[in-house]
Amino acid sequence: MTVVTDAFTARHGRAPAGVWSAPGRVNLIGEHTDYNDGFVLPFALPHRAVVAAAPADGPVSRVRSVQEPSGAVEFSAASVVPGDVDGWAAYVAGTCWAFREAGHPVGEVELELDSDVPVGAGLSSSAAVECAVGVALAGLAGVEIGATELARIARRAENEFVGAPTGGMDQMASVHGRAGRLVFLDTRDDTVELVPFDLAAHGLELLVIDTRAPHAHAGGEYGARRADCERAAAALGVPALRDAVLADVERLPDDRIRRRARHVVTENERVLEVVRLLAADADPREIGPLLDASHTSMRDDFEITVPHVDVAVEAARDGGAVGARMTGGGFGGCVIALVPAGAVTAVTTTVQQAYAERGWTAPLVFPGTPSDGAGRVG
Numbered sequence: 254m255t256v257v258t259d260a261f262t263a264r265h266g267r268a269p270a271g272v273w274s275a276p277g278r279v280n281l282i283g284e285h286t287d288y289n290d291g292f293v294l295p296f297a298l299p300h301r302a303v304v305a306a307a308p309a310d311g312p313v314s315r316v317r318s319v320q321e322p323s324g325a326v327e328f329s330a331a332s333v334v335p336g337d338v339d340g341w342a343a344y345v346a347g348t349c350w351a352f353r354e355a356g357h358p359v360g361e362v363e364l365e366l367d368s369d370v371p372v373g374a375g376l377s378s379s380a381a382v383e384c385a386v387g388v389a390l391a392g393l394a395g396v397e398i399g400a401t402e403l404a405r406i407a408r409r410a411e412n413e414f415v416g417a418p419t420g421g422m423d424q425m426a427s428v429h430g431r432a433g434r435l436v437f438l439d440t441r442d443d444t445v446e447l448v449p450f451d452l453a454a455h456g457l458e459l460l461v462i463d464t465r466a467p468h469a470h471a472g473g474e475y476g477a478r479r480a481d482c483e484r485a486a487a488a489l490g491v492p493a494l495r496d497a498v499l500a501d502v503e504r505l506p507d508d509r510i511r512r513r514a515r516h517v518v519t520e521n522e523r524v525l526e527v528v529r530l531l532a533a534d535a536d537p538r539e540i541g542p543l544l545d546a547s548h549t550s551m552r553d554d555f556e557i558t559v560p561h562v563d564v565a566v567e568a569a570r571d572g573g574a575v576g577a578r579m580t581g582g583g584f585g586g587c588v589i590a591l592v593p594a595g596a597v598t599a600v601t602t603t604v605q606q607a608y609a610e611r612g613w614t615a616p617l618v619f620p621g622t623p624s625d626g627a628g629r630v631g
Protein backbone atom coordinates (compact mmCIF):
# COMPACT_ATOMS: atom_id res chain seq x y z
CA MET A 254 0.00 0.00 0.00
CA THR A 255 2.74 2.46 0.91
CA VAL A 256 4.51 1.76 -2.39
CA VAL A 257 1.61 3.04 -4.49
CA THR A 258 0.74 5.84 -2.06
CA ASP A 259 4.33 7.11 -2.07
CA ALA A 260 4.66 6.73 -5.84
CA PHE A 261 1.39 8.57 -6.40
CA THR A 262 2.28 11.39 -4.01
CA ALA A 263 5.79 11.80 -5.45
CA ARG A 264 4.47 11.95 -9.02
CA HIS A 265 1.46 14.19 -8.53
CA GLY A 266 2.51 16.34 -5.59
CA ARG A 267 -0.72 15.40 -3.82
CA ALA A 268 -1.99 12.39 -1.93
CA PRO A 269 -4.33 9.97 -3.72
CA ALA A 270 -8.04 10.23 -2.93
CA GLY A 271 -7.83 6.69 -1.64
CA VAL A 272 -6.19 3.28 -1.90
CA TRP A 273 -8.11 0.12 -2.77
CA SER A 274 -7.05 -3.50 -3.15
CA ALA A 275 -8.32 -6.89 -4.28
CA PRO A 276 -6.81 -10.37 -3.96
CA GLY A 277 -5.86 -13.21 -6.25
CA ARG A 278 -7.45 -16.58 -5.53
CA VAL A 279 -6.85 -20.27 -5.23
CA ASN A 280 -9.61 -22.74 -6.04
CA LEU A 281 -9.90 -25.52 -3.47
CA ILE A 282 -12.06 -27.61 -5.82
CA GLY A 283 -14.48 -27.19 -8.76
CA GLU A 284 -12.42 -26.73 -11.92
CA HIS A 285 -13.94 -25.78 -15.28
CA THR A 286 -17.38 -25.98 -13.72
CA ASP A 287 -18.03 -22.21 -13.60
CA TYR A 288 -18.95 -21.87 -17.28
CA ASN A 289 -21.18 -24.95 -17.00
CA ASP A 290 -23.53 -23.35 -14.44
CA GLY A 291 -21.81 -25.46 -11.78
CA PHE A 292 -20.25 -25.17 -8.33
CA VAL A 293 -16.85 -23.83 -7.27
CA LEU A 294 -15.10 -23.47 -3.91
CA PRO A 295 -12.28 -20.92 -4.14
CA PHE A 296 -10.81 -18.61 -1.52
CA ALA A 297 -9.06 -15.24 -1.67
CA LEU A 298 -5.28 -15.20 -1.18
CA PRO A 299 -3.30 -12.71 0.90
CA HIS A 300 -1.61 -11.68 -2.38
CA ARG A 301 -3.24 -8.53 -3.71
CA ALA A 302 -3.38 -5.89 -6.42
CA VAL A 303 -3.33 -2.43 -4.84
CA VAL A 304 -4.36 0.79 -6.57
CA ALA A 305 -3.92 4.38 -5.44
CA ALA A 306 -6.37 6.61 -7.30
CA ALA A 307 -7.64 10.14 -7.66
CA PRO A 308 -9.66 12.12 -10.20
CA ALA A 309 -7.38 13.32 -13.02
CA ASP A 310 -6.60 17.00 -13.50
CA GLY A 311 -7.08 16.90 -17.25
CA PRO A 312 -9.21 15.16 -19.91
CA VAL A 313 -7.13 11.94 -19.95
CA SER A 314 -6.80 8.95 -17.64
CA ARG A 315 -3.38 7.53 -16.87
CA VAL A 316 -2.35 4.27 -15.26
CA ARG A 317 1.11 3.25 -14.17
CA SER A 318 2.17 -0.09 -12.73
CA VAL A 319 5.12 -0.77 -10.46
CA GLN A 320 5.53 -4.02 -12.42
CA GLU A 321 5.58 -2.30 -15.83
CA PRO A 322 8.66 -0.07 -16.20
CA SER A 323 7.57 1.00 -19.70
CA GLY A 324 5.62 3.85 -18.10
CA ALA A 325 2.11 5.25 -18.14
CA VAL A 326 -0.69 4.11 -20.42
CA GLU A 327 -3.17 6.84 -21.36
CA PHE A 328 -6.83 6.40 -22.31
CA SER A 329 -10.13 8.11 -21.72
CA ALA A 330 -12.05 6.32 -18.95
CA ALA A 331 -15.16 8.24 -20.02
CA SER A 332 -15.11 7.00 -23.62
CA VAL A 333 -12.76 3.97 -23.98
CA VAL A 334 -14.27 0.97 -25.82
CA PRO A 335 -13.04 -2.58 -26.50
CA GLY A 336 -10.12 -2.55 -28.93
CA ASP A 337 -8.74 0.80 -27.76
CA VAL A 338 -6.22 -0.54 -25.22
CA ASP A 339 -4.30 -3.81 -25.12
CA GLY A 340 -1.58 -5.36 -22.96
CA TRP A 341 -1.60 -5.10 -19.17
CA ALA A 342 -3.54 -1.82 -19.14
CA ALA A 343 -6.51 -3.49 -20.87
CA TYR A 344 -7.59 -4.94 -17.50
CA VAL A 345 -7.72 -1.40 -16.14
CA ALA A 346 -9.30 0.35 -19.12
CA GLY A 347 -11.69 -2.60 -19.56
CA THR A 348 -12.94 -2.20 -16.02
CA CYS A 349 -13.55 1.52 -16.63
CA TRP A 350 -15.53 0.58 -19.75
CA ALA A 351 -17.56 -2.17 -18.00
CA PHE A 352 -18.22 0.12 -15.04
CA ARG A 353 -19.64 2.73 -17.41
CA GLU A 354 -21.62 0.11 -19.32
CA ALA A 355 -23.23 -0.90 -16.01
CA GLY A 356 -24.62 2.62 -15.82
CA HIS A 357 -22.23 4.10 -13.28
CA PRO A 358 -20.47 7.46 -13.62
CA VAL A 359 -16.79 7.34 -14.59
CA GLY A 360 -14.60 10.44 -14.74
CA GLU A 361 -10.97 10.59 -15.84
CA VAL A 362 -8.63 9.06 -13.25
CA GLU A 363 -4.97 8.86 -12.24
CA LEU A 364 -4.09 5.33 -11.14
CA GLU A 365 -0.94 3.88 -9.60
CA LEU A 366 -0.95 0.09 -9.52
CA ASP A 367 1.10 -2.50 -7.64
CA SER A 368 0.53 -6.23 -7.25
CA ASP A 369 2.18 -9.18 -5.54
CA VAL A 370 -0.13 -11.74 -7.17
CA PRO A 371 2.20 -13.93 -9.28
CA VAL A 372 1.43 -13.35 -12.97
CA GLY A 373 0.80 -16.33 -15.26
CA ALA A 374 0.57 -18.72 -12.31
CA GLY A 375 -3.17 -19.34 -12.47
CA LEU A 376 -3.79 -17.29 -9.31
CA SER A 377 -6.05 -14.71 -11.01
CA SER A 378 -3.68 -11.77 -11.10
CA SER A 379 -5.95 -10.24 -13.76
CA ALA A 380 -9.13 -10.57 -11.66
CA ALA A 381 -7.24 -8.94 -8.77
CA VAL A 382 -6.44 -5.90 -10.94
CA GLU A 383 -9.98 -5.67 -12.34
CA CYS A 384 -11.60 -5.92 -8.92
CA ALA A 385 -9.17 -3.45 -7.32
CA VAL A 386 -9.86 -0.94 -10.10
CA GLY A 387 -13.59 -1.64 -9.81
CA VAL A 388 -13.74 -0.85 -6.07
CA ALA A 389 -11.55 2.21 -6.68
CA LEU A 390 -13.94 3.53 -9.35
CA ALA A 391 -16.91 2.94 -7.04
CA GLY A 392 -15.09 4.74 -4.23
CA LEU A 393 -14.13 7.70 -6.41
CA ALA A 394 -17.66 8.01 -7.77
CA GLY A 395 -19.15 7.63 -4.29
CA VAL A 396 -21.51 4.88 -5.44
CA GLU A 397 -22.44 1.82 -3.39
CA ILE A 398 -21.97 -1.30 -5.47
CA GLY A 399 -22.70 -4.80 -4.17
CA ALA A 400 -19.88 -7.33 -4.30
CA THR A 401 -21.60 -9.53 -6.89
CA GLU A 402 -22.30 -6.60 -9.20
CA LEU A 403 -18.68 -5.56 -8.89
CA ALA A 404 -17.56 -9.08 -9.80
CA ARG A 405 -19.84 -9.06 -12.86
CA ILE A 406 -18.38 -5.74 -14.01
CA ALA A 407 -14.85 -7.11 -13.58
CA ARG A 408 -15.74 -10.30 -15.44
CA ARG A 409 -17.23 -8.30 -18.31
CA ALA A 410 -13.91 -6.46 -18.60
CA GLU A 411 -12.10 -9.80 -18.82
CA ASN A 412 -14.54 -11.39 -21.32
CA GLU A 413 -15.48 -8.50 -23.59
CA PHE A 414 -12.60 -6.01 -23.35
CA VAL A 415 -9.58 -8.27 -22.82
CA GLY A 416 -11.26 -11.05 -24.80
CA ALA A 417 -10.60 -14.01 -22.47
CA PRO A 418 -13.63 -16.39 -22.48
CA THR A 419 -13.44 -17.23 -18.75
CA GLY A 420 -16.18 -18.01 -16.24
CA GLY A 421 -17.01 -15.88 -13.24
CA MET A 422 -15.22 -17.70 -10.42
CA ASP A 423 -12.08 -15.57 -10.14
CA GLN A 424 -13.79 -12.20 -9.79
CA MET A 425 -16.41 -13.61 -7.40
CA ALA A 426 -13.65 -15.04 -5.17
CA SER A 427 -11.76 -11.74 -5.29
CA VAL A 428 -14.73 -9.69 -4.06
CA HIS A 429 -16.47 -12.19 -1.73
CA GLY A 430 -13.35 -13.69 -0.09
CA ARG A 431 -13.12 -13.53 3.68
CA ALA A 432 -10.38 -14.47 6.14
CA GLY A 433 -10.82 -18.06 7.31
CA ARG A 434 -13.58 -18.76 4.76
CA LEU A 435 -14.07 -20.53 1.46
CA VAL A 436 -16.38 -18.97 -1.12
CA PHE A 437 -18.95 -21.62 -2.09
CA LEU A 438 -20.43 -20.27 -5.30
CA ASP A 439 -23.32 -21.58 -7.36
CA THR A 440 -22.49 -20.08 -10.75
CA ARG A 441 -26.02 -20.63 -12.07
CA ASP A 442 -27.39 -17.74 -10.01
CA ASP A 443 -24.22 -16.40 -8.33
CA THR A 444 -25.42 -17.45 -4.88
CA VAL A 445 -22.54 -17.29 -2.39
CA GLU A 446 -22.14 -19.08 0.92
CA LEU A 447 -19.04 -18.56 3.05
CA VAL A 448 -17.78 -21.86 4.46
CA PRO A 449 -15.45 -21.86 7.52
CA PHE A 450 -12.08 -23.44 6.70
CA ASP A 451 -9.92 -23.67 9.79
CA LEU A 452 -7.10 -26.03 8.89
CA ALA A 453 -4.80 -24.96 11.73
CA ALA A 454 -7.32 -26.25 14.30
CA HIS A 455 -6.82 -29.69 12.73
CA GLY A 456 -3.03 -29.45 12.46
CA LEU A 457 -3.17 -28.97 8.69
CA GLU A 458 -1.92 -26.47 6.11
CA LEU A 459 -2.80 -25.87 2.49
CA LEU A 460 0.37 -25.41 0.47
CA VAL A 461 0.33 -23.63 -2.87
CA ILE A 462 3.01 -24.90 -5.23
CA ASP A 463 3.67 -22.57 -8.15
CA THR A 464 5.10 -24.98 -10.74
CA ARG A 465 6.35 -22.10 -12.90
CA ALA A 466 5.61 -24.32 -15.87
CA PRO A 467 5.57 -22.43 -19.12
CA HIS A 468 1.96 -22.55 -20.34
CA ALA A 469 1.80 -21.82 -24.02
CA HIS A 470 -1.48 -22.31 -25.93
CA ALA A 471 -3.50 -22.20 -22.70
CA GLY A 472 -5.88 -19.59 -24.15
CA GLY A 473 -6.89 -21.70 -27.12
CA GLU A 474 -7.17 -24.89 -25.05
CA TYR A 475 -9.48 -23.16 -22.57
CA GLY A 476 -11.84 -22.15 -25.37
CA ALA A 477 -11.65 -25.66 -26.83
CA ARG A 478 -12.73 -27.17 -23.47
CA ARG A 479 -15.63 -24.73 -23.29
CA ALA A 480 -16.73 -25.69 -26.78
CA ASP A 481 -16.55 -29.42 -25.91
CA CYS A 482 -18.74 -28.80 -22.84
CA GLU A 483 -21.30 -26.94 -24.95
CA ARG A 484 -21.33 -29.81 -27.46
CA ALA A 485 -21.87 -32.29 -24.65
CA ALA A 486 -24.75 -30.29 -23.17
CA ALA A 487 -26.36 -30.01 -26.63
CA ALA A 488 -25.97 -33.75 -27.25
CA LEU A 489 -27.57 -34.49 -23.88
CA GLY A 490 -30.37 -31.97 -24.46
CA VAL A 491 -29.68 -30.06 -21.23
CA PRO A 492 -29.23 -26.29 -20.81
CA ALA A 493 -25.79 -26.77 -19.22
CA LEU A 494 -23.67 -29.69 -17.96
CA ARG A 495 -24.79 -28.74 -14.45
CA ASP A 496 -28.05 -30.44 -15.38
CA ALA A 497 -26.52 -33.62 -16.81
CA VAL A 498 -26.73 -37.03 -15.11
CA LEU A 499 -23.69 -39.31 -15.10
CA ALA A 500 -25.57 -42.34 -16.47
CA ASP A 501 -26.57 -40.28 -19.55
CA VAL A 502 -23.06 -38.91 -19.94
CA GLU A 503 -21.64 -42.45 -20.02
CA ARG A 504 -23.80 -43.19 -23.06
CA LEU A 505 -22.42 -40.30 -25.15
CA PRO A 506 -20.94 -41.85 -28.31
CA ASP A 507 -17.96 -39.51 -28.75
CA ASP A 508 -15.13 -40.55 -26.45
CA ARG A 509 -13.61 -37.09 -25.99
CA ILE A 510 -16.93 -35.33 -25.42
CA ARG A 511 -17.96 -38.06 -22.98
CA ARG A 512 -14.78 -37.62 -20.92
CA ARG A 513 -15.10 -33.81 -20.86
CA ALA A 514 -18.68 -34.08 -19.63
CA ARG A 515 -17.75 -36.76 -17.09
CA HIS A 516 -15.18 -34.42 -15.57
CA VAL A 517 -17.68 -31.61 -15.14
CA VAL A 518 -20.45 -33.80 -13.73
CA THR A 519 -18.20 -35.63 -11.26
CA GLU A 520 -16.36 -32.41 -10.31
CA ASN A 521 -19.66 -30.76 -9.36
CA GLU A 522 -20.42 -33.78 -7.15
CA ARG A 523 -16.98 -33.49 -5.52
CA VAL A 524 -17.51 -29.80 -4.71
CA LEU A 525 -20.84 -30.58 -3.05
CA GLU A 526 -19.26 -33.45 -1.10
CA VAL A 527 -16.41 -31.23 0.16
CA VAL A 528 -18.93 -28.59 1.26
CA ARG A 529 -21.02 -31.27 2.98
CA LEU A 530 -17.99 -32.61 4.87
CA LEU A 531 -16.83 -29.17 5.98
CA ALA A 532 -20.34 -28.10 7.00
CA ALA A 533 -20.63 -31.27 9.09
CA ASP A 534 -17.38 -30.26 10.82
CA ALA A 535 -15.60 -33.37 9.57
CA ASP A 536 -11.82 -33.70 9.85
CA PRO A 537 -10.60 -31.82 6.73
CA ARG A 538 -8.33 -34.82 6.02
CA GLU A 539 -11.48 -36.43 4.66
CA ILE A 540 -11.45 -34.07 1.69
CA GLY A 541 -8.00 -35.35 0.65
CA PRO A 542 -9.30 -38.21 -1.55
CA LEU A 543 -11.69 -35.77 -3.27
CA LEU A 544 -8.79 -33.46 -4.14
CA ASP A 545 -6.91 -36.47 -5.54
CA ALA A 546 -9.93 -37.60 -7.56
CA SER A 547 -10.33 -34.08 -8.95
CA HIS A 548 -6.75 -34.15 -10.17
CA THR A 549 -7.14 -37.55 -11.82
CA SER A 550 -10.27 -36.30 -13.54
CA MET A 551 -8.51 -33.18 -14.84
CA ARG A 552 -5.57 -35.27 -16.02
CA ASP A 553 -7.39 -38.14 -17.71
CA ASP A 554 -10.85 -36.86 -18.65
CA PHE A 555 -10.46 -33.10 -19.10
CA GLU A 556 -6.80 -33.33 -20.20
CA ILE A 557 -5.67 -29.98 -18.84
CA THR A 558 -2.64 -30.98 -16.79
CA VAL A 559 0.99 -30.96 -17.91
CA PRO A 560 4.04 -32.95 -16.66
CA HIS A 561 5.20 -30.15 -14.28
CA VAL A 562 1.80 -30.24 -12.60
CA ASP A 563 1.46 -34.04 -12.44
CA VAL A 564 4.97 -34.41 -11.02
CA ALA A 565 4.27 -31.79 -8.31
CA VAL A 566 1.04 -33.56 -7.33
CA GLU A 567 2.72 -36.99 -7.14
CA ALA A 568 5.72 -35.65 -5.21
CA ALA A 569 3.49 -33.77 -2.76
CA ARG A 570 1.64 -37.00 -2.01
CA ASP A 571 4.93 -38.91 -1.69
CA GLY A 572 6.12 -36.27 0.79
CA GLY A 573 3.07 -36.76 3.01
CA ALA A 574 0.21 -34.64 1.59
CA VAL A 575 -3.22 -36.11 2.32
CA GLY A 576 -4.52 -34.79 -1.00
CA ALA A 577 -3.24 -32.70 -3.92
CA ARG A 578 -4.55 -31.30 -7.17
CA MET A 579 -3.89 -28.72 -9.83
CA THR A 580 -5.81 -25.49 -9.24
CA GLY A 581 -6.98 -23.00 -11.88
CA GLY A 582 -7.45 -23.19 -15.61
CA GLY A 583 -4.64 -25.65 -16.30
CA PHE A 584 -1.70 -26.21 -18.67
CA GLY A 585 0.68 -25.07 -15.93
CA GLY A 586 0.10 -22.81 -12.98
CA CYS A 587 -0.26 -24.02 -9.42
CA VAL A 588 -0.88 -27.18 -7.44
CA ILE A 589 -2.44 -27.19 -3.98
CA ALA A 590 -1.59 -29.80 -1.35
CA LEU A 591 -3.39 -30.48 1.92
CA VAL A 592 -0.54 -31.20 4.32
CA PRO A 593 -0.21 -32.12 8.02
CA ALA A 594 1.71 -29.26 9.67
CA GLY A 595 4.51 -31.67 10.59
CA ALA A 596 4.99 -32.71 6.95
CA VAL A 597 5.31 -29.24 5.37
CA THR A 598 9.10 -29.48 5.09
CA ALA A 599 9.00 -33.04 3.77
CA VAL A 600 6.41 -32.15 1.11
CA THR A 601 8.32 -29.05 0.06
CA THR A 602 11.66 -30.83 -0.27
CA THR A 603 10.14 -33.85 -2.03
CA VAL A 604 8.62 -31.58 -4.67
CA GLN A 605 11.83 -29.55 -4.99
CA GLN A 606 13.89 -32.74 -5.41
CA ALA A 607 11.53 -34.10 -8.05
CA TYR A 608 11.99 -30.87 -10.02
CA ALA A 609 15.76 -30.76 -9.52
CA GLU A 610 16.08 -34.37 -10.80
CA ARG A 611 14.38 -33.32 -14.02
CA GLY A 612 16.43 -30.14 -14.40
CA TRP A 613 13.29 -27.99 -14.02
CA THR A 614 13.20 -24.49 -12.50
CA ALA A 615 12.57 -24.81 -8.75
CA PRO A 616 8.88 -24.40 -7.83
CA LEU A 617 7.75 -21.71 -5.37
CA VAL A 618 5.95 -23.05 -2.33
CA PHE A 619 3.89 -20.88 0.03
CA PRO A 620 0.98 -21.31 2.44
CA GLY A 621 -2.50 -20.59 1.04
CA THR A 622 -4.42 -18.73 3.73
CA PRO A 623 -8.03 -17.64 3.08
CA SER A 624 -8.04 -13.83 3.20
CA ASP A 625 -10.34 -10.85 2.80
CA GLY A 626 -11.78 -9.75 -0.53
CA ALA A 627 -11.72 -6.42 -2.35
CA GLY A 628 -12.09 -3.18 -0.43
CA ARG A 629 -10.69 0.17 0.58
CA VAL A 630 -7.38 -0.03 2.42
CA GLY A 631 -6.32 3.58 2.75
Ligand code: GLA
Binds near residue numbers: 280285288581
Ligand atom coordinates in the same frame (compact mmCIF):
# COMPACT_ATOMS: atom_id res chain seq x y z
C1 GLA B 1 -9.72 -19.89 -15.09
C2 GLA B 1 -10.97 -19.08 -15.38
C3 GLA B 1 -12.09 -19.45 -14.40
C4 GLA B 1 -12.30 -20.95 -14.34
C5 GLA B 1 -10.97 -21.68 -14.15
C6 GLA B 1 -11.12 -23.17 -14.22
O1 GLA B 1 -9.20 -19.52 -13.84
O2 GLA B 1 -10.69 -17.72 -15.27
O3 GLA B 1 -13.27 -18.78 -14.78
O4 GLA B 1 -12.97 -21.41 -15.48
O5 GLA B 1 -10.02 -21.28 -15.11
O6 GLA B 1 -11.86 -23.65 -13.15
